[in-house]
Amino acid sequence: MGELWAELTSNRVIAGMLPTATAETLQMVGLSALVTLVVGLPLGLLLRSVAPDGLTPNRPVSAVLGVVVNVLRALPFIILAVALIPLTRALVGTSLGWEAAVVPLSIGTIPFFARLVETAVRDVAAGKVEAARVMGSTTATVVSQVLVREALPSIVSAFTVTVISLIGFSAMVGAIGAGGLGFLAISYGFQRFDPVVLYTSVVVIVVLVTVVQVAGDALARRLDHR
Structure with missing residues (x-):
């Protein structure tokens, strides 16, 4: 164990770049997750509401x-990220760095999260929705007080899965200059034949995924009062 630690601390790339790469991954994933939540949650609720059996059916919009x-x-994510480079440059001013990666990460995961939200609220018992409507609740009230509240544990689980997917996607965009642990693993671990850097980056990614999964599961269980 001591030899392994000595090898890790003596590696200049790990000592000098791993903390920065980890911080970049956390920033791009965190900001992308926030954008995905803010846009994807309403989109998922809208998808469910305008469905043929939704609260406000609208076939053309649906x-x-x-x-x-x-x-x-x-679309495969890496292809989407490359295709969005012009849009990324227009919005951010560059296609490189973790800030630029937020654009394809968000656009790639918003539809994924929206579908998960749609599925989660579809599983809410129809009787609870009907009871709220009989009592005179508005559509907005039914959505916020019945659908979202009843489906909240499932929505939290869906968001957990989405954040984990974002961590994986963040490693992919490292291949096109987004920085983070993916860039470190590919550019310094794989291309420069340094297995210590490669496997250390992989271990840190696995740790991040595990932390997100454990925290998300704990929160979902706490919110589930069934």
């Missing part, structure tokens, strides 16, 4: 939203 979401979900 069809258009469904096509857009499905197309974005169908």
Whole structure:
């Protein structure tokens, strides 16, 4: 164990770049997760509301939203990230760095999270929705006080899965200059044949995923009062 620690601390790349790469990954994932939550949650609720059996059925809107979401979900993330480089440059001013990575990360995960939210609220018992409507609740009240509240544990679990996916995607965008642990693993671990850097980066990514999963599961259990 002591030899391993000595090898890790003596590696200049790990000592000099691992903390920065980890911070970049946390920043790009954190900001992308926030954008995904703010946009994806309302989008998921809207998808459910305008569905043929939703609160406010609207087939044309449902069809258009469904096509857009499905197309974005169908694209392999690395291809989507490359295709969005012009948009990223227009919004951020550059296509490099963790700040630029937030654009494709957010656009790539918003449809994914929205579908998970739609599935979560669809599982809410129809009787509870009908009871609220009979009592004169508005559509907005039914959505916020019934659908979201009842589906909250499932939504938290969905968001946990989404954040974990973001961590994996953040490693992919490292291949196109986004920085973070993915860039460190590919550029300094793989391309420069330094297995210590490669496997250390992988271990840190695994630790991040584990922490997110454990925290998300704990919060979902705490919110589940069934």
